[in-house]
Structure formats: structure tokens, C-alpha cells
Amino acid sequence: MTATLEPTTTALPPLRLGALTVDPAVVLAPMAGITNPAFRTLCREFGAGLYVCEMITTRALVERNDKTLRMIRATTDEKDAFSVQLYGVDPATVGRAVEMLVDEGVAGTRPAHIDLNFGCPVPKVTRKGGGSALPWRRVLLRDIVRAAVRAAKDVPVTIKTRIGIDADHVTYLDAGRIAQGEGVAAITLHGRTADQLYSGTADWAPIARLVDAVDIPVLGNGDIWEADDALRMVAETGCAGVVIGRGCLGRPWLFGDLAAAFAGEDRRALPGFREVAAVMHRHATLLAEEHGERHGCSDFRKHVAWYLKGFSVGSDTRRALAMVSGLDELADLLARIPDQPYPTAVLGAPRGRTTPPRPVSLPEGWLADRDDPRPPVGAELETSGG
Incomplete structure (x- = not known):
């Protein structure tokens, strides 16, 4: 069953990431235990876009961890658009992991896109200086991004981040400028700080400010529960596309709605x-x-x-x-x-985890020197998936 709405937009242009064209400009966010090959295949059956695998830890990849090597593989229908997200805090390890993907084909197919995770807010990541904690160390961020872009060669690299650690430690504008300066193809901004986790309502205003601050495409993320939320985000922020996380849980047909919406069509799925x-x-x-x-x-x-x-x-x-x-x-x-x-009362309602805000776990002394280029000792995670 489908619902018919009044048209609310004209078509959104495709997203260009190097030689890769993403049409519609919709990206499935990596989610641990969720965005495995089965879920990516299911979502792709409903609508086109870019479907990113679960977060892969660079140390685990470099050490050829069995679980990681099983996770990092393309499905039959994504051979030309295989998308990998990497997590790492050491520039040398990140660079080596990208080399393995691009030059050795360790994933079984050469990725068409690599994303770097600087947005994960979970304590086991941030307490090691990774995820959404890392952009505070802007020189280390630059060195990691530089190593990845150089190793990736013609494969486009993007980054995903949050507004900052908390309201007193905002990082997204610096992260955007660094990403642009190092040759990143696009940046995704989630409209929350790390201490907010997934609580409250995402703030889209920083997404608009980042659009104004950089020349590379900015993708918006946070509280897109329906296709019309995506249209509203684009209209309010000027972002070049959207990244979908919790909104598609139990609703993979959302990608069909997004494809219709960004094509200027008014079809929306309401399956019985x-x-x-x-x-x-x-x-x-x-x-x-x-x-x-x-x-x-x-x-x-x-x-x-x-x-x-x-x-x-x-x-x-x-x-x-x-x-x-x-x-x-x-x-x-x-x-x-x-x-x-279909129970229309749940449309537009949050899905997935809704954790309350809490202070961010950080390595000792992490906030003292923004220009310290050293990765924290023992920071590299040994397993993939978040």
C-alpha cells in the first residue's frame, strides 16, 4: 500500500564522490550488528543509494583478524559500489588499512568509497580518543585523514563526525576545513554532540553552518524518520544529501520513499x-x-x-x-x-536506541592540547563492528 502526498520538492541532484555517482543522494549509515550484507541487500532492493558496511577497525584489518575479514566483503550487487567505513586513531595503521583495501583487494573487491568514523559516541571508543572524541585533536585528525586520502588514490574518502564532544568543545567546523584541505570528497555531520548520544532532538543548524563554511558536499544525519524529514533537512540546511541510520530499522522500504522524494515524486509506502x-x-x-x-x-x-x-x-x-x-x-x-x-501513529516517531545524555569518557589529559599529534597509548580497537 502507498500513500499519496502533495509534491514538496523538485528533484535533488545526484551526489558526486570522485568517480562514484550516488543517485539518489542517500547513504545508509554504518550500524554495528545491523548493516551486514543481508541488511544492505534488503535495503537496496527497495531503493538506490550508497550502502555502507559495518564499521571496520583498522588495526583488526591490518592484523587480518578472521572476524573482520569475514565482515568486510561485498555482496554480488555492490561490486561497483562497495562502501567501507574505517575506524582508527593511528595515521600509519589507517593508511596501511586503506592500502590493503585499495591495492591488495583484501575485501574481495576494490571499494568504490571509504568513510572514516569520527562520529561514534560510545564510551569504549571515546575513552580511547576515537570516534567523536578524535576531532578535538585537530593535528591528529589531519594526519589520519591525510594518510587515508593518500593511500586511497582514486577511491573517494569521506568522513563522518558530530558537532563536538559537548557544547563547550565544538569541533565540526575545524573538522570540515581539515577534511576539505586534505582532499576529502564529502563530510557527514550528525546534529548532536557526543555527550548527547542519541537523546533529545538533533540540531540541524550546524549542518547549515558547515554547508556555508566548506566547498565540499555536506551530508546531513540525525532524526530522519520519514522521507519528508529528509526533504525538510535539505530545504533547511542546503545539504547535498542525507545519511540514514535508525530511521530504517524495521522499515527498509524507507529507501524507496527517499528515492521517490528526491526524484520529486509523492509516493510513500504504507505496507499492510x-x-x-x-x-x-x-x-x-x-x-x-x-x-x-x-x-x-x-x-x-x-x-x-x-x-x-x-x-x-x-x-x-x-x-x-x-x-x-x-x-x-x-x-x-x-x-x-x-x-x-500500517500503524500511521508511529510515523515520524524515533526508532532504535534513545539513550540519555551523559559525560563523554575521554583519555586522561585529552582536552589539554588540541595540537598534540600523538595517538593515545593502547587506543587501537582489536575488533570490528563498533
Whole structure:
């Protein structure tokens, strides 16, 4: 089922990242445990765009960690648009990881795009000086970006960041200028500081200020729950495209809505439950093909509540779906739920984690010297995925 709205925009131009064209200008944000090959395939079936893999830790890649090597692989349909996000705090390690991707084909295919993570707010990352803590050390940020861009050669490099550590330690404008100076193809800004985590409402005003401050494309991120939120963000900020994270959880058809919206069309999907059930089974099937049926269905359990949000489903069935271990069992449980219209009351509502704000964990003395180029001791994470 689809809804028809009044047209609200003209078509948005494609996003150009070096030789890579992203049309529509929509990017799936890396999410740990979510943006695996199965989920990327499912989202791509609904709409075009750029679909980034889970965050890959540069140290783990350089050391050829088995889990990381399994994670960093392209699906059949993304051979020409494989997108990798890297996390690292040491310029030499980041540069070597990019070389492995670009020159050695360690991922099985040469990436078409590499993103650097300077936006993750979780404590295990920031307490090591990584993620959204790192842009405070602007010389270290420059050195990491420079190493990545040089090693990437013709592969476009982008960065993703937040407004800053907190309201007293704002970093996004410096990060944007450094990125532009080092040859980065685009920058994504999430409209929250690190201490806000995923609480409250994203502030889009800094996205507009960054658009005015740099010449490279700026992508907006934060609180895009519907395609019309994306249109509003573009109109309010002038950003060149959007990055979608929590808004697509349990709603991969959002990418179809975004493609329609950025093409100037007024179609929006409102699938009834039978259609949603088919998507759920397809998602679980893709995971089963990737990991085996039992493990794939186990991994699918985390998605159940997102898909069922707002639907009338009995508590016994919900509990059984949260314990599902096979595709036939999943199909049987879904068949017991009566068909019903899409619950429009949940449209525009936050999805996924909504953690309260808290002070950012940082390495000792991290704020003392912005121009200290040294990576913190022991900062490199050993595993990928965030």
C-alpha cells in the first residue's frame, strides 16, 4: 500500500564522490550488528543509494583478524559500489588499512568509497580518543585523514563526525576545513554532540553552518524518520544529501520513499502487515543464507520489535518471535498475525536506541592540547563492528 502526498520538492541532484555517482543522494549509515550484507541487500532492493558496511577497525584489518575479514566483503550487487567505513586513531595503521583495501583487494573487491568514523559516541571508543572524541585533536585528525586520502588514490574518502564532544568543545567546523584541505570528497555531520548520544532532538543548524563554511558536499544525519524529514533537512540546511541510520530499522522500504522524494515524486509506502511479514521473512532468509538458518534467525530476533512497532500483535506471539530459530517457524508465527493497515501513529516517531545524555569518557589529559599529534597509548580497537 502507498500513500499519496502533495509534491514538496523538485528533484535533488545526484551526489558526486570522485568517480562514484550516488543517485539518489542517500547513504545508509554504518550500524554495528545491523548493516551486514543481508541488511544492505534488503535495503537496496527497495531503493538506490550508497550502502555502507559495518564499521571496520583498522588495526583488526591490518592484523587480518578472521572476524573482520569475514565482515568486510561485498555482496554480488555492490561490486561497483562497495562502501567501507574505517575506524582508527593511528595515521600509519589507517593508511596501511586503506592500502590493503585499495591495492591488495583484501575485501574481495576494490571499494568504490571509504568513510572514516569520527562520529561514534560510545564510551569504549571515546575513552580511547576515537570516534567523536578524535576531532578535538585537530593535528591528529589531519594526519589520519591525510594518510587515508593518500593511500586511497582514486577511491573517494569521506568522513563522518558530530558537532563536538559537548557544547563547550565544538569541533565540526575545524573538522570540515581539515577534511576539505586534505582532499576529502564529502563530510557527514550528525546534529548532536557526543555527550548527547542519541537523546533529545538533533540540531540541524550546524549542518547549515558547515554547508556555508566548506566547498565540499555536506551530508546531513540525525532524526530522519520519514522521507519528508529528509526533504525538510535539505530545504533547511542546503545539504547535498542525507545519511540514514535508525530511521530504517524495521522499515527498509524507507529507501524507496527517499528515492521517490528526491526524484520529486509523492509516493510513500504504507505496507499492510502481510507485506511487512513478507519483508521480515525475506530479511531472515538473507541472514540464513549468510550465517546458516539457526544463527541467521537468531540474529534476526533483534529486528522483530522494530518491524512490529505499532502493529497489534499478541504478547505470546511477540515472545515466540523473539525466540525464533527457523525460517518455517518464523513463517508460521507471522501467518498467525491478522492482516492490518500500517500503524500511521508511529510515523515520524524515533526508532532504535534513545539513550540519555551523559559525560563523554575521554583519555586522561585529552582536552589539554588540541595540537598534540600523538595517538593515545593502547587506543587501537582489536575488533570490528563498533
